[in-house]
Amino acid sequence: MYRRLYFTGIFAYVVMLVLSLLFYKERSILLDSSFDLFYLLKDGGFDINVVRFSGVLSKVAPVLAIRAGLPLNEVLLCYSFGYAAYYFLCYFICGTILKKYDFALVILLCNILFVAETFYYIPSELPQGIAFALVVFAFVGGRNINSALGWVALTVLCIVCAFFHPLLLFVIAYTFVFFLLQKDRYFDVKQLSAITILFFVFVALKTVFIKAPYEQHAMGGLKNFVTQFPNYFTLYSDKLFLYNCITKYYWIPIFAVTIITLYRTNREWRKLAFFVLSVAGYLFLVNVCYPTKATPTFYIENLYLPIGVFLALPLVFDVLPFLEKKRLAFPVFVLILLTGCVRLYATHSVFTERLNLERDVIAKYNNKKVVIGSENVDADLLQMLWGTPYEFLLLGESENNKAASIIIDDKPRLREPACYITNALVVNWNVFPYCDLPTKYFHFTDTTSGYVIVP
DSSP states (O other): OHHHHHHHHHHHHHHHHHHHHHTHHHHHSSTHHHHHHHHHHHHSSOOOOTTOGGGGGGGHHHHHHHHTTOOHHHHHHHHHHHHHHHHHHHHHIIIIISOOHHHHHHHHHHHHSSOSGGGTSOOOHHHHHHHHHHHHHHHHTTOOOOSHHHHHHHHHHHHHHHTSOTTHHHHHHHHHHHHHHOSSOOSOHHHHHHHHHHHHHHHHHHHHHSOOHHHHHHGGGGGHHHHTTTOTTSOHHHHHHHHHHHHTOTHHHHHHHHHHHHHHHTTOHHHHHHHHHHHHHHHHHHHHHSOSTTSOHHHHHHHHTHHHHHHHHHIIIIIHHHHHHTTOHHHHHHHHHHHHHHHHHHHHHHHHHHHHHHHHHHHHTTTOOEEEEGGGSOHHHHOOOTTHHHHHHHHHHHHHSSOOOEEEESSGGGGGGGGGOOSEEEETTEEEEGGGSOTTTOOOOOSSOOOEEEO
């Protein structure tokens, strides 16, 4: 069964790879992606953000494109395609190389079960880390690692996992307990424990010895457990999640009920309790930490992605074998793939509309360096404004072969010093003299005028 489903799943990855090419600008000219690409182009090499070194694995394609001297649009294509190819590679390694078709299916379900906007918000290290961690578990599952070389390889893999994303610890812990509770021992308990312990040790060492202000700032949401008390279940984030469960996250309630029903029918009370507490507890954590409209939908969806693992493991190892007995496994799996591919395609409209807005702004302020007040544009469509300098720069270069020096800001008057900056690019948190930027990718036509504020 698993082998058949694995080869069927390749269809979904083909669709994702095609969509990554069709909508490469929607995926690459967007906030963190634009920021990331700017530094890749500027430095000609890997850009490592907030000590998440493992994120370089998905950036090989654009870096090779830059070093080969390819034009900007080809670099953008490689950037978008490279992330989609990374997930397919993890899938391929699990299924074709390691012959762990079940773990390959878990990766696929994490990529497509309820993903929508995070298909376009691509640079997050959380889904990358989830896919990589599942490859590590697949590497260990069903084999006896008794050589020094094998343990060295496992240690290195755990170090790589530790430098993806802090929330990966929930995925590792859940996977560890899930397989401890399985009746059929998929793992040697000592080796399963070793993976988990090594990961947590390296995360602890990273936290102690490598300070990352961004990650410390992200932990600030925990204060909401105090500020939002006792209104935990009436938050905007709760209501939005419930709405999304009807419109695009429909497989979450459907399969949550299915898993609960199966465990209850089989009287597997420990697995039932663990599943319910894990999903409810993690959802509670995210929604309380990010309770308001201020969190963009694509970002909070990114934080929900570990729930994909919480669902996918019991789906693959418990529900699918049950459905196979009733000859329903294949049609249900195909339905998941088809609805997922349709959802991914339909979601592009949000990001295409966003790009079109920026195209209109570039056309309106052609050849001008401007700081625009957010009230002059549809700031809700843009969702976050900090990335606009990088987005306009790349969009102008890719479509007009000319840099667009445009910033959209909530408080444009605070940008008055930019009015006196002529021969440099102003972005959030920095100013780059034109002479420090590669002329192959950045063409600035105005080197004499400062920025103009449009309040």
